[in-house]
Amino acid sequence: MCLQSDACFEALRIDWEALRAHAFQRGVVMVRVPQRDFDKGDQALMLPETVRVLSNLADQDHVTYVHCTAGINRATLATLGYLTFVVGWTMSDALALIKAKRPQAMPYVESWNIVKGLMTTGRDEELKVRSRKIYHRRKEEGMHGGSDDDWGAAEREMISEQFARRLEIDRCMLRATRGSPGHETAHRLVDAEKSLERVRKEAQAIIDAAEALKTESGDQGDLGDFVASPWRL
Incomplete structure (x- = not known):
């Protein structure tokens, strides 16, 4: 408090x-x-x-x-x-x-x-x-x-x-x-927010892994841009 x-x-x-x-x-x-x-x-x-x-x-x-x-x-x-x-x-x-x-x-x-x-x-x-x-x-x-x-x-x-x-x-x-509908809606929103945060973390992990592979292989292609574009949240 x-x-x-x-x-x-x-x-x-x-x-x-x-x-x-x-x-x-x-x-x-x-x-x-x-x-x-x-x-x-x-x-x-x-x-x-x-x-x-x-x-x-x-x-x-x-x-x-x-x-x-x-x-x-x-x-x-x-x-x-x-x-x-x-x-x-x-x-x-x-x-x-x-x-x-x-x-x-x-x-x-x-x-x-x-x-x-x-x-x-x-x-x-x-x-x-x-x-x-x-x-x-x-x-x-x-x-x-x-x-x-x-x-x-x-x-x-x-x-x-x-x-x-x-x-x-x-x-x-x-x-x-x-017991009100508003309370249930609020709880669903909280659960959705937590789920979204997990998705963000998972997506960021995928992006980081892809960029690491790209760096190790020396590939200068567009893999990082392709992955990052839709998932960079």
């Missing part, structure tokens, strides 16, 4: 579509959720979408490599968001794991806090009910903790459920489109 913005592509002269097509031929799925580097506001805006895409990829059993440019703030923020908003880890535990795996990581916690605030603002009554249930469950199980722990657990539970609902919406959309 690529988090680089158009500005990154321009500065680094990255041809995204060429890379994506190259990866596709090798069975690698490349998706993109662009966000601006060093822009805390834009990263906060895009974090829910990033987490949603990561959640979908995980749901489809993909092993996902998340990258930006330097792997310092955007990619690590995406990982922080997924671990906290979907998996349900505390922010401190998730951040500790990220820094243990990548010491130079500096995800914008301010951006994370903005998203968390947006997802919990105006829902105090629901959080009170949830935190009371968590309190009673904690007491019954003999677990240590306090009211702040219960409230934090209620927030994580509520946010995780919101992303679970989004995932179910995406699953529903996927099921609907997979």
Whole structure:
């Protein structure tokens, strides 16, 4: 999953579509959720979408490599968001794991806090009910903790459920489109594109072999031109 913005592509002269097509031929799925580097506001805006895409990829059993440019703030923020908003880890535990795996990581916690605030603002009554249930469950199980722990657990539970609902919406959309004629046509086009690529490679191999034979024999005839003319794709 690529988090680089158009500005990154321009500065680094990255041809995204060429890379994506190259990866596709090798069975690698490349998706993109662009966000601006060093822009805390834009990263906060895009974090829910990033987490949603990561959640979908995980749901489809993909092993996902998340990258930006330097792997310092955007990619690590995406990982922080997924671990906290979907998996349900505390922010401190998730951040500790990220820094243990990548010491130079500096995800914008301010951006994370903005998203968390947006997802919990105006829902105090629901959080009170949830935190009371968590309190009673904690007491019954003999677990240590306090009211702040219960409230934090209620927030994580509520946010995780919101992303679970989004995932179910995406699953529903996927099921609907997979059964559509357009989806079948798209798959046939993809298969045709792969077949054409194989034909191109086979044709090029024939051309190369013919030219090699021509060179070895010293033949200056028109064999190369004859072969290359219809097959040079």
